[in-house]
Amino acid sequence: MSDPVSALHGLTVEGSVRVEDLAPRGMITLRGDLSDATVSDALARAAGLAVPDRRGIAVEGEKRLAWMSPDEALLILPRARLAATLAGLTETLASSHALAADMSDARALLRLTGEDAALREVLARLAPVDMATFATGEIRRTRLAQVACAFWMPAPGTVEVICFRSVARYAFDLLAQAAASPRIS
Amino acid sequence: MLILTCPCCGVTAEETEFHGGGEAHLKREGPGSDDAALEGYLFHRENPRGVHFERWRHVYGCGKWFHAARDTATLEVFGTYPAQSTRPPEDLLETIRAKRPGWRWRDLA
Numbered sequence: 047m048s049d050p051v052s053a054l055h056g057l058t059v060e061g062s063v064r065v066e067d068l069a070p071r072g073m074i075t076l077r078g079d080l081s082d083a084t085v086s087d088a089l090a091r092a093a094g095l096a097v098p099d100r101r102g103i104a105v106e107g108e109k110r111l112a113w114m115s116p117d118e119a120l121l122i123l124p125r126a127r128l129a130a131t132l133a134g135l136t137e138t139l140a141s142s143h144a145l146a147a148d149m150s151d152a153r154a155l156l157r158l159t160g161e162d163a164a165l166r167e168v169l170a171r172l173a174p175v176d177m178a179t180f181a182t183g184e185i186r187r188t189r190l191a192q193v194a195c196a197f198w199m200p201a202p203g204t205v206e207v208i209c210f211r212s213v214a215r216y217a218f219d220l221l222a223q224a225a226a227s228p229r230i231s
Numbered sequence: 232m233l234i235l236t237c238p239c240c241g242v243t244a245e246e247t248e249f250h251g252g253g254e255a256h257l258k259r260e261g262p263g264s265d266d267a268a269l270e271g272y273l274f275h276r277e278n279p280r281g282v283h284f285e286r287w288r289h290v291y292g293c294g295k296w297f298h299a300a301r302d303t304a305t306l307e308v309f310g311t312y313p314a315q316s317t318r319p320p321e322d323l324l325e326t327i328r329a330k331r332p333g334w335r336w337r338d339l340a
Contacts, residue, residue: 101241116239138239188244188248
């Protein structure tokens with residue numbers, strides 16, 4: 047099978063805020079009622095992370111488990127563990143009203159690193175979000191100018207953004223341009 | 232600009248993150264209903280200057296539909312409530328009664 051490549055082949059722009067396209071990771075979308083203990087227990091076991099509360103994201107190493115909506119969760123994990131995790135999750139949920147699907151190729155993952163205030167300003171320029179109150183451990187699905195995206199801060203000084211792969215170049219250019227413009231605050 | 236709070240994910244955001252879905256609480260008239268009822272269902276919409284009930288979708292967020300009560304003249308949002316309701320919650324109606332005495336919207340007042 048051909049090797050997976052990221053949407054922008056690892057494109058990076060340096061500056062006070064560094065914008066980079068991350069190497070491909072596995073992404074599993076789970077659709078199912080997250081308030082159902084069978085579904086959330088299966089997800090927690092497969093992910094090895096506690097299922098986050100509303101608008102939360104759990105972070106551990108390269109793994110991310112994000113609450114996307116009351117009936118959707120996104121599990122990001124190293125590509126090497128994708129197949130086994132997906133098979134395990136599908137098997138555990140065989141008798142539940144839930145679906146786990148491999149969405150690794152649907153989305154691009156971008157990372158911004160830099161000073162906390164600078165990161166917040168870059169996102170505040172592009173998304174209708176009050177960045178002053180945005181906290182670590184929170185995921186926000188919103189728009190980046192004209193495209194849907196979601197972002198979170200895995201740690202202070204880092205922001206990860208996911209968007210659909212087809213608009214990765216657009217999202218990257220937006221972020222790079224916003225990062226290059228002079229700071230206001 | 233409208234500032235709406237999605238009751239599904241709890242996000243408060245401005246209207247560009249949402250998409251309007253027209254009038255709320257329409258009752259579907261299907262086969263067996265008379266012509267006047269079907270015509271009303273298909274074509275007759277409220278267009279008030281004041282209190283209005285609408286459907287909205289959190290299109291860039293959690294993707295869920297919900298209901299919102301707002302004033303079309305001042306853009307004040309009285310509240311939002313789940314899509315799974317056939318009638319606005321009573322506490323929301325009380326809020327509107329206090330803020331807009333004498334309002335009417337279809338059979339609500």
